[in-house]
Amino acid sequence: MKVLVTGGAGFIGSHVVDRLLADGHQVVVVDDLSTGKRANLNPGARFYEMDIQDRALAEVLERESPDVVDHHAAQMDVRRAVEDPLFDARVNVLGLLNVLESCVRSKVRKVIFVSSGGAVYGEPERLPADEDHPIRPITPYGITKYVGEKYLYFYRVVHRLDYTVLRYANVYGPRQDPHGEAGVVAIFIGLLAKGQVPTINRYPDGEMQRDFVFVGDVVEANAAALTRGSGRVLNIGTGRGTTVSDLLEAVQHTLGTRIEPHFGVARPGELRQIYLAIDRAERYLGWRPRVNLEQGLWETAEWFRRQALSDPTTH
Numbered sequence: 001m002k003v004l005v006t007g008g009a010g011f012i013g014s015h016v017v018d019r020l021l022a023d024g025h026q027v028v029v030v031d032d033l034s035t036g037k038r039a040n041l042n043p044g045a046r047f048y049e050m051d052i053q054d055r056a057l058a059e060v061l062e063r064e065s066p067d068v069v070d071h072h073a074a075q076m077d078v079r080r081a082v083e084d085p086l087f088d089a090r091v092n093v094l095g096l097l098n099v100l101e102s103c104v105r106s107k108v109r110k111v112i113f114v115s116s117g118g119a120v121y122g123e124p125e126r127l128p129a130d131e132d133h134p135i136r137p138i139t140p141y142g143i144t145k146y147v148g149e150k151y152l153y154f155y156r157v158v159h160r161l162d163y164t165v166l167r168y169a170n171v172y173g174p175r176q177d178p179h180g181e182a183g184v185v186a187i188f189i190g191l192l193a194k195g196q197v198p199t200i201n202r203y204p205d206g207e208m209q210r211d212f213v214f215v216g217d218v219v220e221a222n223a224a225a226l227t228r229g230s231g232r233v234l235n236i237g238t239g240r241g242t243t244v245s246d247l248l249e250a251v252q253h254t255l256g257t258r259i260e261p262h263f264g265v266a267r268p269g270e271l272r273q274i275y276l277a278i279d280r281a282e283r284y285l286g287w288r289p290r291v292n293l294e295q296g297l298w299e300t301a302e303w304f305r306r307q308a309l310s311d312p313t314t315h
């Protein structure tokens, strides 16, 4: 099969690309390298450095004629979305529409659309949050991801473009950017490895809790969605909540460090608690996460250690 991965130079998209190539698919990457890295690009994939909002995207799709488009490119910085909702909407809504219009013109069979289980539900009224949980995003990012899901429904009904929506929980693993806004695992590993003090942001009435899913498991869900999960919206997480303190504890255990954290105040737009029900992904994709937090952290820490050895500037 031929698959075009948008955002294929990014943290998650690049792992998806690696896996699809290993499975024998032909892969094309479209990425503007705004947060993605050239170093993440798999040389086995043809690469187009391009903004998904660029009109020329239609020509790329026409030339490449992929069977499936796996749409990972996004503005995914929640804080930036709150500060600049216009930018967020341009990339996540207008960019998506440009992708979908190009898909229709090139007769793409299916789009895998990456949404966010951590953002669309808002502060959950029940846990774990299932796909039928009310949608009450409290950030522009959560809103634009949900709007994207609704556009997919429209394109399926009217243009017969099939889709699967994957609502990711908090994804962690090798290649996650420790300098970014997201990615508490990468941030903790980066700080602790340098002997620096991490900060735990919390609410007056308690700790934040998140669902941490390993990137390798997320990749499996994408591989399954190439042929399954037609017209479905599916949570991709672990079904388990981990407090940020417990996460820090687990990271310290992995690295063999013992550094007392600072405590800070949670920012506006941050949820207190979220973890996702995942039975539907099992039913429709035959998917379950296989990597537990301990194994996933170990693999992630190993990758950061190797990176630091190969790049002395990160010491």
Ligand SMILES: NC(=O)c1ccc[n+]([C@@H]2O[C@H](COP(=O)([O-])OP(=O)(O)OC[C@H]3O[C@@H](n4cnc5c(N)ncnc54)[C@H](O)[C@@H]3O)[C@@H](O)[C@H]2O)c1
Pocket: 006, 007, 008, 009, 010, 011, 012, 013, 030, 031, 032, 033, 034, 035, 036, 037, 050, 051, 052, 053, 071, 072, 073, 074, 075, 076, 091, 095, 114, 115, 116, 117, 118, 167, 168, 169, 170, 171, 172, 182
């Ligand atoms: N990391 C998580 O925990 C998480 C959780 C839920 C959903 N997601 C979603 O997963 C996807 C991938 O996120 P990630 O964590 O790998 O982040 P990332 O920033 O590493 O990847 C995003 C990629 O998209 C590219 N990109 C951004 N804007 C673009 C544009 N206008 N045109 C072309 N390319 C563009 C970036 O250069 C980057 O390579 C995003 O859609 C994000 O919203 C991530």
